[in-house]
Amino acid sequence: MRVEWTNSKNVTKDITEFVGSLKWSGADTQAARTVEFTLAHDPYDEYLKAPDIKTGDTIKVYKGKEKSPRFVGRSMIRQKTSDIGTIDVTVYDYMHNMIKSTGTYKFKDKTPEFIAKSVCADLKISVGSLMATKTKIKKYFPADRTYYDIIVGAYKKVSKKTGKKYFPQMNGTKFEIVEKGTIVKNYVLSDETNIYESRYEQNADEVVNVVDAYKDDKKVGTYKKQASIKKYGVIRQAVTVDSGKGSTEAKNTLKGLSTTASISALGNWDCIAGRGIQIQDSASGLIGKYWITNDTHTFENGVHKMELDLAFKNVMENPGIKNASKSSSTTATPSNTATSVDTTNTNVASSNAGGVKYIASDKNAIYTASYIAPGSVDDYGHPMKEGVIIAPSSHMLGGTVKISGTGTAYDGKTYKIVKRSHANLINGKVHYTIPMKSQDAAKKFGMVPGKAKYTRGVTVDGTTSKAERVVRVGTDHINKVKYKMGANNVPGGLSDCSAFTQYCFYKGAGVAIGRTTQEQLSAGKEVQRWSMRRGDLVLFKDTYKSGYKMGVSHVGIMLDYNRFVHCSSSGGVMISNLKANYYKTHFLMGRRIV
16 A cells, blocks of 8 residues: 655655555445545654645555556545644545535436536546446436436436446546446455455344325325235334325335345455455355445555445445426436345244154255365364255254255255354345355356255254353344443343353353453363364453453354354454454463363
8 A cells, every 4th residue: 555645736745654544435325435544743753744734635545556546535634633643634535526516407318428527527527437328318407416416316317228337436536437336356255265254134123014105184095015014013104295195205115124244354455335246255144246335445554454335236326316397208216115025934843753852844945055165164163075054043053954946956965054154044035055165166056046944953862062052142142232341231232252251151051151351261171272163262362451361351252163253342242253363363272161
C-alpha cells in the first residue's frame, strides 16, 4: 500500500511512512468510496512532523508499485487529537460531489449513457467507460434529485429491458458504469486459506406478512404471504394510500426472512462492493457465488485485512425516482418486494433398536459439494475424506444421512456426519455438503435439490458424550451472547470469555472449571496442540495485560482441530480459527476437561 498527497500548490509527496493505519471502504448503494487514515505526529521531532494536509488536498492510494491509483479523492475532514499524538484524515472520492449535489432535468428519447455524460459535465467530472445500453428512455424528468440518483435511476429504468445490472464507480478521477456483480477472477475465499471468521444469520424479527391498505379511513385492500403466516403467525401492519388499492405500498411493506452473511479475511484489493466472489467456507456453509454489499479494507503494520458483507442475490440499487410529469413511459420498480421461505413437512419416526436410540426423518434438502483441501480435518480432528457428509449444526455428529431424489449417483447412499456447519437452510431447505477429492468434480456438482433421511445417533445409554454436550451448549449461543468484561450471565445474553466456558462445561457436563482464565488454566490436564480435539479448552496469552499466570487472558472451546467457539470482545459468541495469525501468535495451550 502506498499513499500520495498533493497540496494546493500541486506539489506531490509520498507520505506512506507517516501513515500508521489506513481504512478503505465502500458500499453498493450510494457508491462513493472513503479512505480514513491516521498520521503519527510530533511537531517537536523533525522525523515525526506529519505533512500539513489541508481539506481539499488530493490523496491517492496505490496497490504496491502499480502506476494507476486504486483510489483518488479529496481530504474533507481533518482532526488533530493533541499537540503530540495523531492526526486523523478522512477522504472522499469524487462521487461524493454527485451525492451531495442536486438538480432537475428533462430528458426525452435519451440513453442512460447520454444522461450520465450530461450530468457529469455539469459537475465537471470526467467520464470514463460507460457500459452501453443502446436503449432510449422516452421521457425522464427527475426533479430535485441528487446527480448520483439521476444517473443510477436512468440505468435502473432500462435494466429490465436489457437484462443487465449496472453499477457506478470512480476509476481514479473518472466516473464509470460497469456491470454489477462481476466475479473477481482467479480468486476463492476459503476457510482453509484466507478466511479468519465468518457469520451467517437468518432473522425473522422484522417479518411482516399481512398488510391492510386504507384510504380515507376505509379499508381498500388486504395483502398476505400465506407461507409466512403458516410459519410465524400473523404479523400485521397498516398503510394509508392516496389512490388505488395499495398494492404497491403493500409490496413495499411486506417483509420476509432476512438472510445476511459476513466474512473477515486476508485482504484482496479486488474484493470491493458491487463485485461478486466465490466462497468455499464449510464453517458457515457459504459455498458458491455471493455479492459484496459493503467492504472495509484495513492496512496496518504491513497486514491487509478485509471485512465483507454479502448478499445472496445480485440486485441493482433502486433510487426510486419518479418523473415530475405524469405522462411517463416508465415507472420505478419497488425494490423491497418481500420474499418467503418454503416450509417443508417433516415425517418423524423414532425407535429403539439394540440400545441405540435414533430419530429418522424425511426432509427436503439441498446438496452442495466441497473440495477436500490438503490438511482438511473433520470435527473429530481426523483427516477429511470422501464417503462422509457435512451437516447443519442442528444435527448430531455420528448420525447419518441417506440421500435420495437428487438424480445423481449418490442416491440411496448413507453417509456418516463427521462435521457440522452453521448454514442450516438454503431457500428454506436443509443444507448438506458432500466432500470430494476432485476440485473439478465438486465444482461440477453445483447445488442439487433432493431428499434426506437423517438418523440421529446417540450412545447406548441414550446420552451424547460430555464433550459433545459441552460443544452443543456453546454453539447454541452463537450470535446470542454479547461480550462484556466481568459479565456472567450467558442465559441473559451478556458474558466474558471465561464465564462463557464455565457455563458451557457446567451446563453441558456438570463440571466446574472455575470462573477466571487463571483458574481454568489449571483445570483438567494439558494437551499438546497436535492432539487437541472437540470439547477441549483452548487458552490464549497476552491478548491484553491480565496479570494472570503465564499471561493467560482468553479462552474458548475447540470444535475440531482448528475451529473453536468463544465469547470474543469483538463480536460476542462466535466461531474463530486457530489458523488465523492473531490466534496462532497468542496460543498458549489446550486443556482436556472431559
